[in-house]
Amino acid sequence: MLKVFNGMLVVGLVVSAFVLYSLEHSMRKHERHIASLKRDISTEKETIKLLKAEWSYLIRPERLERLAAEHLGLRQSRPYQLVRREELTGVVSMRPAVEPSSGFGDLIGNILKDNQ
Numbered sequence: 001m002l003k004v005f006n007g008m009l010v011v012g013l014v015v016s017a018f019v020l021y022s023l024e025h026s027m028r029k030h031e032r033h034i035a036s037l038k039r040d041i042s043t044e045k046e047t048i049k050l051l052k053a054e055w056s057y058l059i060r061p062e063r064l065e066r067l068a069a070e071h072l073g074l075r076q077s078r079p080y081q082l083v084r085r086e087e088l089t090g091v092v093s094m095r096p097a098v099e100p101s102s103g104f105g106d107l108i109g110n111i112l113k114d115n116q
Contacts, residue, residue, distance in 0.1 A: 057063075068074040 065076070
């Protein structure tokens with residue numbers, strides 16, 4: 001009886017050692033994965049900082065002004081091109097652009113016909 005009990009204790013010890021070893025192996029694997037994720041997060045944060053710096057370089061007003069002049073032929077607006085609201089009342093009607101009871105017809109076409 002004592003030999004059977006000792007045998008069961010040895011088997012239990014071997015099983016618990018195997019479980020402990022596999023648990024340690026699993027924990028190390030998860031630690032490596034967490035370290036890899038932290039490195040990836042750090043790399044992505046650096047990439048975001050780099051992209052923000054590049055974006056701020058690309059949207060500089062003087063650069064956009066130069067590109068607009070080169071590729072689109074745009075220039076700065078001149079003072080004589082600006083108008084006051086009172087000057088627009090004769091050109092654009094003061095009624096709402098879309099009337100609620102007009103349905104779903106050609107709303108833009110109707111507005112253009114009314115303004116002609």
